[in-house]
Amino acid sequence: MAERQALTEEATKTAVVMPFLQALGFDVFNLEEVVPEFIADVGVKKGEKVDFALKIDGTIAMLVEVKPISCKLRDTQFSQLFRYFHVTEARLAILTNGREAWFFSDTDEPNKMDKKPFFTFDFQKHDAAQVEELARFQKGRFAIDAIIEAASNLKYTSAAAAYLKRQMEEPDDDFIRLIGRQIHEGSITKSVAEQLKPAIQAALDDLVRDRIQDRLSITFRPESATQVSPVPEEPANDNEVFTTDEEREGFMIVRAIGAKIVPVERITMRDSKSYCAILMDDNNRRPICRLYFNSATTKNLGLFDAEKKETRIKIASPADIYQSAEAIEAAIRAYA
Known part of the structure; x- marks a missing residue:
C-alpha cells in the first residue's frame, strides 16, 4: 500500500x-x-x-x-x-x-x-x-x-x-443579536430575533446586489411612476444619485419593522437626488415612508397617512425610525 x-x-x-x-x-x-x-x-x-x-x-x-x-x-x-x-x-x-x-x-x-x-x-x-x-x-x-x-x-x-457567507446562508443567533442591537431598541429576545432574521438576510442580499450594481455601473431601478405625494419625485440621474450607508440602514430598519406584516422582499428602496423612497412592491403609488438624509445638518423622515399625505418629522439618526414604527406599520398594512 x-x-x-x-x-x-x-x-x-x-x-x-x-x-x-x-x-x-x-x-x-x-x-x-x-x-x-x-x-x-x-x-x-x-x-x-x-x-x-x-x-x-x-x-x-x-x-x-x-x-x-x-x-x-x-x-x-x-x-x-x-x-x-x-x-x-x-x-x-x-x-x-x-x-x-x-x-x-x-x-x-x-x-x-x-x-x-x-x-x-x-x-x-x-x-x-x-x-x-x-x-x-x-x-x-x-x-x-x-x-x-x-x-x-x-x-x-x-x-x-x-x-459572512455562512451568515448570509443561515445567520446564527450571535450575528442576529449583533445586528439587532444596532437597529432595535430594547432586548433582543428570541421572538425579536426571529422577527429580525428575515430582514437581516434580505438586507445582506440587498447589499450584495448593490455592490454588483456599483461594480457593473448598472442601475436596476425602474423609471418613476405617477406621483402620489405633494412633493414631486425628481428624475434620478444615475451619475448624481448616491445611496448612503445611513439610507441603507434606514431601509433595513423599515424592513425590520414590516417583517412581521409582509414578506420583506415586498419592501423596496428607490433612491433619488432629494430623498430615498421606501415603497411597497417597488410601486411608487404605494409609499411607506421617505428618508430625507441628504442634508449635512438635518435628517427628516416622511410619513404617510391613509390619504397618502406626507408629514415630515425631524430625527437624529436612522435608529429614531423605530419611534415611528406604528405609522410605518399602518402604511404597510394598507397595502398588505
Missing part, C-alpha cells in the same frame, strides 16, 4: 507539480532553482526530506510538499513543512495534491509556519482574480515583502468572507 501511495505521489509530482513550477517560471531541471528531495537536519531528526525547495538568487524562497492526488489536504499531516520552515530562510510553503495548492506563511508568528493557509488555488476551478493572485509567486515577480503583506490581508479577508 505504501508503495502504491509513493507511486501515486510521484505521478502527481511529474504530471502536475513540475509543470506548475515551470508555469511559475522555475527551471525544474536546474538544481540551482529547484532542489528535489531537499534535506535539512532538524534537531534530532536527520535526513528528512521535503519534496522541493525553490531557490531565487541562491536563497530558498519556497518549500513544496506533495501529497497523492487521492489525499484530501484538510486531512493531511504536513509536519515536515512546519519543521523545515523553522530551520530554513524560506517564508513561504506550498502544500499540494495536484488538485489544490495551499500557500502558507508566518503571518501569526515570525519563522513559524501558520496552521492555516492564507491562499488556496484549485487547479480545476478558479477565476481571474485567483490567477492574478497566483501570479505573485512567479519567479520574475517574486517580492517577498509584498507577498507577506498580501498574505496577511488575504488571511483575514478570506476568514471574514467565509464567516
Whole structure:
C-alpha cells in the first residue's frame, strides 16, 4: 500500500507539480532553482526530506510538499513543512495534491509556519482574480515583502468572507443579536430575533446586489411612476444619485419593522437626488415612508397617512425610525 501511495505521489509530482513550477517560471531541471528531495537536519531528526525547495538568487524562497492526488489536504499531516520552515530562510510553503495548492506563511508568528493557509488555488476551478493572485509567486515577480503583506490581508479577508457567507446562508443567533442591537431598541429576545432574521438576510442580499450594481455601473431601478405625494419625485440621474450607508440602514430598519406584516422582499428602496423612497412592491403609488438624509445638518423622515399625505418629522439618526414604527406599520398594512 505504501508503495502504491509513493507511486501515486510521484505521478502527481511529474504530471502536475513540475509543470506548475515551470508555469511559475522555475527551471525544474536546474538544481540551482529547484532542489528535489531537499534535506535539512532538524534537531534530532536527520535526513528528512521535503519534496522541493525553490531557490531565487541562491536563497530558498519556497518549500513544496506533495501529497497523492487521492489525499484530501484538510486531512493531511504536513509536519515536515512546519519543521523545515523553522530551520530554513524560506517564508513561504506550498502544500499540494495536484488538485489544490495551499500557500502558507508566518503571518501569526515570525519563522513559524501558520496552521492555516492564507491562499488556496484549485487547479480545476478558479477565476481571474485567483490567477492574478497566483501570479505573485512567479519567479520574475517574486517580492517577498509584498507577498507577506498580501498574505496577511488575504488571511483575514478570506476568514471574514467565509464567516459572512455562512451568515448570509443561515445567520446564527450571535450575528442576529449583533445586528439587532444596532437597529432595535430594547432586548433582543428570541421572538425579536426571529422577527429580525428575515430582514437581516434580505438586507445582506440587498447589499450584495448593490455592490454588483456599483461594480457593473448598472442601475436596476425602474423609471418613476405617477406621483402620489405633494412633493414631486425628481428624475434620478444615475451619475448624481448616491445611496448612503445611513439610507441603507434606514431601509433595513423599515424592513425590520414590516417583517412581521409582509414578506420583506415586498419592501423596496428607490433612491433619488432629494430623498430615498421606501415603497411597497417597488410601486411608487404605494409609499411607506421617505428618508430625507441628504442634508449635512438635518435628517427628516416622511410619513404617510391613509390619504397618502406626507408629514415630515425631524430625527437624529436612522435608529429614531423605530419611534415611528406604528405609522410605518399602518402604511404597510394598507397595502398588505
